[in-house]
Amino acid sequence: MYRVAIVGRPNVGKSSLFNRIIGKRKAIVEDIPGVTRDRIVSTADWRGVTFEIVDTGGYIESDRDTFAPYIRKQIEKEIELSDAFILVVDGREGLTPADKEIARLLHRTDKPVYVAVNKIDNPDMEKSIYEFYELGFDKVFPVSSIQKYGVADLLDAVVQDIPEYEKKASEEKSKPEEKSEIIKVAIVGKPNAGKSSLLNAILGEERAVVSDIPGTTRDVIDTLFEWKGQKFLFLDTAGLRKKSKVDYGIEFFSVGRTLDAIKKADVIVHVIDAQQGATEQDTKIAHLIQKYTKPAVVVINKIDTVPPKSEVLNRIKNQVRERLYFIPYAPIVMTSAKNKKGIKQLLKEIIDVYNQSWKRVGTGQLNRAIKQVLSLRQPPSYHGKPLKIYYATQLEGKPPCFLLFVNYPEGFKDHFLKFLENNLRTVLGFEKAPIKLLLRGKENRQD
Structure with missing residues (x-):
C-alpha cells in the first residue's frame, strides 16, 4: 500500500495533522515538544483512495535530547520505507535550521515531498508561507490542523501522485457534476x-x-x-x-x-x-x-x-x-x-x-462575445508584442469557468482580466454569477 510519512521537528503539529487526516484522535496531541516518540501507522482514505499514513517522532537537531538520535533514525528509516512525505513546519515561528536539516535529508530521495505550513488559522496568514519555498520544494500548502483549513488541498495533491488514483480520477471526470435539486x-x-x-x-x-x-x-x-x-x-x-x-x-x-x-x-x-x-x-x-x-x-x-x-x-x-x-x-x-x-x-x-x-454557453457564442468585448478595448502589449486571445471554451462544472488560449499568459494583468470578466458577464448573461478565467499558452504563437 502507498505509504506517506509525516515528518518535521517537534511541536509543529504533526500529530494534529495525522489525527485530522485519519479522522480520529489516535496520535497523542500535546503542546510539549517531542511528545510523539515512535512512529504511528494508520490507514487513511481520501477521494476513494486508500493509503498508509505514518506519524513520526519530532526531528531533534541536538544530541542533548536522549531521544534525538533514535528519532532521527526513525525518520531516516521512513525515507527508505515511504513513497512520499509531508514535511510539517510552523507558519507562526517561520523557517528554522531544523526545518532546513530535514529538507536536506528529504532531498536525498526523488520521492514526492509536500510542505504543510501548519498553524495558518485564517486566509490573512497565507502570505507567511512564501519563505518556506526556500526549502527547495514546489508543493507548499497553508494548513490549520485545528480548523481543517487547507487540509483538503494538501490531500488532493497527495492522492494525485498515487498511481492507483489516476484511473479513479479519470473515471470521476467522465461523470460531469450534476445540478442538484x-x-x-x-x-x-x-x-x-x-x-x-x-x-x-x-x-x-x-x-x-x-x-x-x-x-x-x-x-x-x-x-x-x-x-x-x-x-x-x-x-x-x-x-x-x-x-x-x-x-x-x-x-x-x-x-x-x-x-x-x-x-x-x-x-x-x-x-x-x-x-x-x-x-x-x-x-x-x-x-x-x-x-x-x-x-x-x-x-x-x-x-x-x-x-x-x-x-x-x-x-x-x-x-x-x-x-x-x-x-x-x-x-x-x-x-x-x-x-x-x-x-x-x-x-x-x-x-x-x-x-x-450552472449556465453554459456554446463555444461559438463565447468566442463571439470575446471578440465583441475586445472591440471595446484591446489588451496591452507585452515586451513590445501584442497580446492575443486565439479562442476560448467553457469547462464543465460551476461556477462558470472559461479557458482562454493566448500567446503570452503572463502578459495579461489583473486589471485587464477584470475588465474582460465584467464585460463577459454582461454580454453572456452572467450578471448575477461569478465567472473564472483561466489562461493557457498556445504552442504555435502567431506573433
Missing part, C-alpha cells in the same frame, strides 16, 4: 446582523435561536425548506467577527465552521445591518466570497430601523455596493426580517443566482 445556502455576516431572524422569517417559524447578544448562534444549523417547488438547505452560521475580538474557544472554532459552510454552499447570503451599512468586517467576509468564487446575494436587513425614504434606502444601497465593489455580480435585496418584507424577492434571487451559476 436542493440549493445549499449559507447565511453569513457579522454577529447580530439578523441572520437567524432572517432564517426564521423565511421558514415562518422560530427555528434558530434569536438574541440581541452577538454570537448567539455557535454552530451551523441545517434546515430544509421548500418554496414554489424549489428545495433549499439553509446553513445558518455563527457570525464572523474580527479576530482580535474572538476568544480561543467555542467562538474561535465557529469561525472555522462558517468558512466550511461558505465552501460547501451553492449560494451565499451575506447579511448586512441597514443601520451600520457595509463595515470593514463585511468587506472581509465578501473577500472570502470572492476568494472561493461563490454566487451570492447581499441582503441589507433591518430596513424597518431606518427612515422609510427612498433617498435613505438608496444611499445605504449605494454605500454597500461601493464597499463591496469586488463582488459586483451579487444582487442586493433589502429586507426586514421583523416585518417579513423582501423575503420572496430574496428567495427569487437565490434561485436566479443558482441557475446562472
Whole structure:
C-alpha cells in the first residue's frame, strides 16, 4: 500500500495533522515538544483512495535530547520505507535550521515531498508561507490542523501522485457534476446582523435561536425548506467577527465552521445591518466570497430601523455596493426580517443566482462575445508584442469557468482580466454569477 510519512521537528503539529487526516484522535496531541516518540501507522482514505499514513517522532537537531538520535533514525528509516512525505513546519515561528536539516535529508530521495505550513488559522496568514519555498520544494500548502483549513488541498495533491488514483480520477471526470435539486445556502455576516431572524422569517417559524447578544448562534444549523417547488438547505452560521475580538474557544472554532459552510454552499447570503451599512468586517467576509468564487446575494436587513425614504434606502444601497465593489455580480435585496418584507424577492434571487451559476454557453457564442468585448478595448502589449486571445471554451462544472488560449499568459494583468470578466458577464448573461478565467499558452504563437 502507498505509504506517506509525516515528518518535521517537534511541536509543529504533526500529530494534529495525522489525527485530522485519519479522522480520529489516535496520535497523542500535546503542546510539549517531542511528545510523539515512535512512529504511528494508520490507514487513511481520501477521494476513494486508500493509503498508509505514518506519524513520526519530532526531528531533534541536538544530541542533548536522549531521544534525538533514535528519532532521527526513525525518520531516516521512513525515507527508505515511504513513497512520499509531508514535511510539517510552523507558519507562526517561520523557517528554522531544523526545518532546513530535514529538507536536506528529504532531498536525498526523488520521492514526492509536500510542505504543510501548519498553524495558518485564517486566509490573512497565507502570505507567511512564501519563505518556506526556500526549502527547495514546489508543493507548499497553508494548513490549520485545528480548523481543517487547507487540509483538503494538501490531500488532493497527495492522492494525485498515487498511481492507483489516476484511473479513479479519470473515471470521476467522465461523470460531469450534476445540478442538484436542493440549493445549499449559507447565511453569513457579522454577529447580530439578523441572520437567524432572517432564517426564521423565511421558514415562518422560530427555528434558530434569536438574541440581541452577538454570537448567539455557535454552530451551523441545517434546515430544509421548500418554496414554489424549489428545495433549499439553509446553513445558518455563527457570525464572523474580527479576530482580535474572538476568544480561543467555542467562538474561535465557529469561525472555522462558517468558512466550511461558505465552501460547501451553492449560494451565499451575506447579511448586512441597514443601520451600520457595509463595515470593514463585511468587506472581509465578501473577500472570502470572492476568494472561493461563490454566487451570492447581499441582503441589507433591518430596513424597518431606518427612515422609510427612498433617498435613505438608496444611499445605504449605494454605500454597500461601493464597499463591496469586488463582488459586483451579487444582487442586493433589502429586507426586514421583523416585518417579513423582501423575503420572496430574496428567495427569487437565490434561485436566479443558482441557475446562472450552472449556465453554459456554446463555444461559438463565447468566442463571439470575446471578440465583441475586445472591440471595446484591446489588451496591452507585452515586451513590445501584442497580446492575443486565439479562442476560448467553457469547462464543465460551476461556477462558470472559461479557458482562454493566448500567446503570452503572463502578459495579461489583473486589471485587464477584470475588465474582460465584467464585460463577459454582461454580454453572456452572467450578471448575477461569478465567472473564472483561466489562461493557457498556445504552442504555435502567431506573433
